[in-house]
Amino acid sequence: MPLFNVYPLYDVTPVSGKGVYVYDEKYTEYLDLYGGHAVISIGHAHPKYVEAVRSQVEKLGFYSNAIQNPLQTQLANKLETLSGCKDYQLFLCNSGAEANENALKLASFKTEKSRVIAFKNGFHGRTSAAVAATDNKNIIAPINAQQKVTILDLNDIDAVKTELEKGDVCAVIVEFIQGVGGLDEATAEFFEQVDVLCKINNTLFIADEVQSGYGRSGKFFAFQHYNVTPDIISIAKGMGNGFPIGGILIHPSIEAKFGMLGTTFGGNHLACAAGLSVLEVIEEQELINNVNEISCYFLKLAKTIPQIKKIKGKGLMLGLEFDFEVGELRKKLIYDYQIFTGGAMNKKLLRILPPLTVKKDHINQFFEALVDALDEN
Template sequence: MPMFDVYPLYDVTPVSGKGIHVYDDKGMEYLDLYGGHAVISIGHAHPNYVEAVTKQVSELGFYSNAIQNPLQQQLANKIEALSGCKDYQLFLCNSGAEANENALKLASFKTGKKRVVAFTNGFHGRTSAAVAATDNKNIIAPINAQQAVTILPLNDIQGVKTELEKGDVCALIVEFIQGVGGLDQGSKDFFEQVFALCKLNNTMFIADEVQSGYGRSGKFFAFQHYNVTPDIVSIAKGMGNGFPIGGVLIHPDIEAKYGMLGTTFGGNHLACAAGLAVLNTIEEENLMDNVNAMSDYFISKANTISEIKNIKGRGLMLGLEFDFEVGDLRKDLIYNHHIFTGGAANKKLLRILPPLNIEKQHINQFFEALETAIKKVEQTAN
């Protein structure tokens, strides 16, 4: 049976990984500066992670949410302690799309309204309401398009005010650093004014931290760079270091009722063990401090390369923008220099999302390769 052909694939077959490297079926080592879409937060096969997952799967890998699972409460407590998000409630699920789907559903339950406001170049997932709130018509099927969603440009505070004052918006959802869209950010004034408008208009303010959370921005959540308090926070990618896990942080003003949300696999024992291993490692290895130090170093190196026209993002969620499309550059990096990088909706942007324990030597290796690859691409173009 053939696979359903929806992914354009590089001709590389990773079979193992350690730290910031992966190894293919021919034994070739690759520097992983993409982490499988920012999923690998503490490095491949981290000993803490391997030990925790191995121990848990040998005891109890899964049971449904019909029983007590103390690991869920341990995970919730650890998220609260490291994030500083006091008194929120946690609902566990399996992915970022599912987290955003439940976030939007909660907002509609809470407000009794159904329209959503989202933003240009935003990406929130590929399911139902989450994909309807995503600014990509190519992945929105007719069944998704029946959702009531208004998409506005970032920093259009008047547009937000106009839409929210119509009184039918249940939720405004925003990435504080856009991922797939190309690392764009709203201004500080914009985010803080949006938060105030949501409060005035009985609209739930949803922070999509699926990619930007878990220390990637240099703070635990990217929204913490601003003076805002989201009603709902969605989390996923770096949460499990590769194990499928997602979640929703829910403000205490939103009351839980039996049956309003549910999931078969969400918050299972193995997922919680993986999630706890990630948080323990972030704490023990001071990885958020490392994010800030390595981000400064990376940006200082990027500023020495004239072909880089713009540096976007923050922390270790960065984009290098050129005045040419980077498809060939990415191919050269992976095939000739054995370095994984990412692309974005902005075809001129190279996306960098390494594990949070990256070191200067890895950054140096990348920039040496990048300068060589840029020259090759320019020579080919000429």
């Protein structure tokens, strides 16, 4: 049976990983500065992570959410402590798309309204409401387009105010650093005014932290760079270091009711064990400090390369913008220099999303390769 051919694939077959490196079937070593779309947060095959998953699967890999699961409570408490999101409630699911889907559904339940405001170049997932709020017509099927979504420009606060005052908007959803769209950010004034306007107009403010969360921006969450209080925070990617897990953090003002949300696999024992180990490693190895240190070093080196026209993002969620499309450069970095990087909807942007454990030597390796690759063009 053939696979459904929806992915353009590079001719590389990783079979193992260790730290910031992956290895193919010929034992070729690749420096991973993309982390499988920002998923690998604490490094490939981190020993604490491996032991947590191994130990849990030996005991109990799964049971439904109809029973007590103390691991969920442990994960919630650890997340509250490290994130600083005091008194928020946690609902666990399986992916970023599912997290945003549940966030939007919960906003509609709470406000009894149905329209969503999202922003140009935003990406929130591929499930029905989440993809409708995504600014990419190529991935929105007619069944998704039935959702009521208004896409606005970042930083256009007047447009946000006008739409909110119509009284039918249940949620404003935003990435504080856009991922797939190309690392664009709004101003602090914009984010903070949107937060205020949402509260005035009985609209929930959803922070999509699926890619930027868990320390990647230099703070635990990217919204924490600003004076805002999201009603719902969606999380996934780096949350499980490769194990499928997602969730939403829900403000204490939102009351739960039996049956309001649900999932079969969300918050299963294995996922919680993986998620707990990630938080423990972030804390024990002080990885957010490492993010900020390595980010400063990365920016310092990037500014010395004249072909780089703009540096975007924060922490270890970074983009290098050129005056040419970077598709061939990415191929050269993979095939000639054995370095994984990422692309974006902005075809001139090279995305850098390494494990949070990355060191200066790895950054040196990247920039040496980048300079050589650019000189060959």
